[in-house]
Amino acid sequence: MHRRVRPALAAATATALAVGVGGCAGWGGGPTGGGPDTINVLMVNNPQMVDLQQLTAEHFTAETGISVNYTVLPENDVRDKISQEFSSQAGQYDVATLSNFEIPIYARSEWIAPLDDYVAADAEFDQDDVLGPLTASLSGDDGRLYGEPFYGESSFLMYRADVLDAAGIQMPANPTWQEVADIAAEVDGAQPGMAGICLRGQPGWGQLFAPLTTVVNTFGGTWFTEDWEPGVDSPEFREATQFYVDLVREHGEVGAPQAGFTECLNNVVQSNAAMWYDATSAAGSLEAADSPVKGKMGYVAAPVVETDSSGWLYAWSWSIQQASAKKDAAWEFISWASSREYEELVGEELGWSKVPAGKRASTYENPDYLAEASAFAEPTLAAIESADPNDAGVQPRPAPGIQFIGIPEFPDLATQVSQDVSSAIAGRTTVDEALERGQQLAEDVAERYRERESK
Amino acid sequence: MSSVTDVAPVPATRTPEGTPRRPRKPRSGALLGLLAWLIGFLFVVPVLWMVLTSFHSEEDAATNPPSLFAPLTTEGYQSFFGVGAGTSPWPALANSLTASVVSTIIVLLLAIPAAYALSIKPVRKWTDVMFFFLSTRMLPIVAGLLPIYLFAQWSGLLDNIWLLIVLYTAMNLPIAVWMMRSFLAEVPVEILEAASMDGAGLLLTLRSVVAPIVLPGIAATSLICFIFSWNELLLARTLTGTVAGTAPVYLTGFVTSQGLFLAQVCAASFVVSLPVLIAGFAAQDKLVQGLSLGAVK
Secondary structure (H helix, E strand, O other): OHHHHHHHHHHHHHHHHHHHHHHOOOOOOOOOOOOOOEEEEEEEOOHHHHHHHHHHHHHHHHHHOOEEEEEEEOHHHHHHHHHHHHHOOOOOOOEEEEEOOHHHHHHHOOOEOOOHHHHHHOHHHOHHHEOHHHHHHOEOOOOOEOOEEEEEEOEEEEEEHHHHHHOOOOOOOOOEHHHHHHHHHHHOOOOOOOEOOEOOOOOOOOOOHHHHHHHHHHOOOOOEOOOOOEOOOOHHHHHHHHHHHHHHHHHOOOOHHHOOHHHHHHHHHOOOEOEEEEEOOHHHHHOOOOOOOOOOEEEEEOOEOOOOOOOOOEEEEEEEEOOOOOHHHHHHHHHHHOOHHHHHHHHHHHOHHHOOOOOEHHHHHOHHHHHHHHHHHHHHHHHHHHOOOOOOOOOOOOOOOOOOOOOOOHHHHHHHHHHHHHHHHHOOOOHHHHHHHHHHHHHHHHHHHHHHHHO | OOOHHHHOOOOOOOOOOOOOOOOOOHHHHHHHHHHHHHHHHHHHHHHHHHHHHHOOOHHHHOOOOOOOOOOOOOHHHHHHOOOOOOOOOHHHHHHHHHHHHHHHHHHHHHHHHHHHHHHOOOOOOHHHHHHHHHHOOOOOHHHHHHHHHHHHHHOOOOOOHHHHHHHHHHHHHHHHHHHHHHHHOOOOHHHHHHHHHOOOOHHHHHHHHHHHHHHHHHHHHHHHHHHHHHHOOHHHHHHOOOOOOOHHHHHHOOOOOOOOOHHHHHHHHHHHHHHHHHHHHHOHHHHHHHHOOOOOO
16 A cells, blocks of 8 residues: 555655646746846945945946846855856856956966957947056956956055154155055054064965955065966075064064954054055045044055065956857946946945046045045056056066966965965964965966976 | 664763762852853844844944944834835735644644654654654755646645645654654653553653643754744745735845845844744743653653
8 A cells, every 4th residue: 555655646746746846947047037127136245336236326326227136145155156156157247356467377277258449449438448457457367457446556555643643753655665664663552452563373375365466466475476486485485575574473463363354444443553565445534434543544655675566456346257148238337337437326325435446537536535635646546557466576567467367277276375374474374384385285286387388 | 773862962961870979069160151151142142133133224234344333223124024115024924824834734734753662652663653754854955846846736736825734744753753753752761650550541641741741852853843933935935925924034035145134134033033032032931841750750
């Protein structure tokens, strides 16, 4: 009895399930979901993107009839999801936020669509207004343009002008790292709980190794030489890392091994650090209306040793997936979000300190923006314009990039090495040990490229 | 395989003779009570901390040392509910509810008959069957993620809530079968024999004899399945997009690498955990009975 009933029951349940699934397959919508006038945008959750979400319905959809579905994720998750989505060309998203790190790599794999034709046909967009280093770093090996910046940044040194004044210290306009270390020693403890300097110590290629790679560059080191020899245990790389680790251990913030951009921002806002070497985009938060350190900060170029400049170059940018069926609508969105008009819209609606700046020359001629951002506008523009991803250190490199090396293996490699360097900041290992292991990891990567090039 | 019943998540609180334990002396009882309260408190503290932080402003939430007595505000909740920000958590919450409730119902529909066939009228080699069920849980989900993604892309099921329902059903089914088997195994054979002697058929026995005994067990099982589906992040994050995103995916969207987010995330976490809390409280009586099933015999 049982034997006969059971298969029948199982079959019935299976059928019910299949009908349920099949009957409702349209619910979620596939790659073509959402209708012809809807585009899907996958983006990182940074404050500028939150502002964008707020302004889209009223100022973009109402005018163009194109509605935008946003998926917002934290940085690491969004990178995972974008690489998964774009490598399989799933076509779920028409537009995604990529950085100048991914864009040349994705362009090589033909995962993203070239934008030259759209730019040429869109007179209002004015590509010439976009800062030169950004246009260059968002182009592929084939010289075509694959991304439009939403906001760009370099790195510079931020310091508490009031604290330095009180201590009788003059910040040079182009400080060297040794001068910065000396100042950090002097202002360490200038106020109760105030560290001399805040530097990132949190593991991650985009955390610790963003500032540290620029320090390595200016100390004369490099991850790889032009002919793919790893340089992680070279004397210059060691010296730079030792300097960075010593500086943050002796005069850095509390909890340095876990401190990233956000933690340092908190430290500076709460007067727990007198100086901070980080992204130029941080200045907007420091000078925001509700910031306790507004008007107390000074900004100078990224500290150097052997190079003339050492600021990095980074831009969250829009790219269109090659598999997207709605490229025209996608460009219309990009053309709006990266436009001068959008910057002015943010300035008028939300305040000029929230403008997604650092990408257009015209931003730095806008009197409204300059009135709000006078403290850091000029140093930011100078830092971005002096950044050259194709000449970042003292020697030729095999791939472009300043705070990164533009190869797909870099995030894994630098993240692994950063864990050991972060341990060195915590005092659990030494810089030499950390970099010896880093050298082996870098050698694995370099070997693959040497083999590929010898073929 | 003879230890199957021992492994099942029913605390074996019966004494070997089946008699209730004698009451302990009052002093050690008070001590134990205090300990239980202390441990309970330790478990609740992070939740209370989260709720408190969710009512602070971002700046106060980020201070170190923490500012316990900072002024309260609902900013975090306003940003979660998208007041003036052009966003809304409701589609994500609705997706989560659909995926959790539907998959839990399907799991129960499949697990109860399976468990019946493994306990009250056990099939041959039922211990092996139990083990096979469990073995599907031995592969880490992340190992199957890429094939599932590619399959979903190929079949056009990406960003479709039904894919999550099927996956959550598959994910919870083994646990539900194990739990339901141990609950059904508690139904005394004597009662079943008595029922059949009185002429009760299968359906009547199920309805009037088995159901009342295992109802708390069903409540416990559904709550566990609901919680697991509600909180699932890995599959949801990978397989959904703009349409079928669930609440946990929406919640992670508040984490940013540039700027403060602690209060927002706490507010979001609190709202997202509310349905589970409510379901837990609603099922509390049944749950306690379910989890201590057998102790009252």
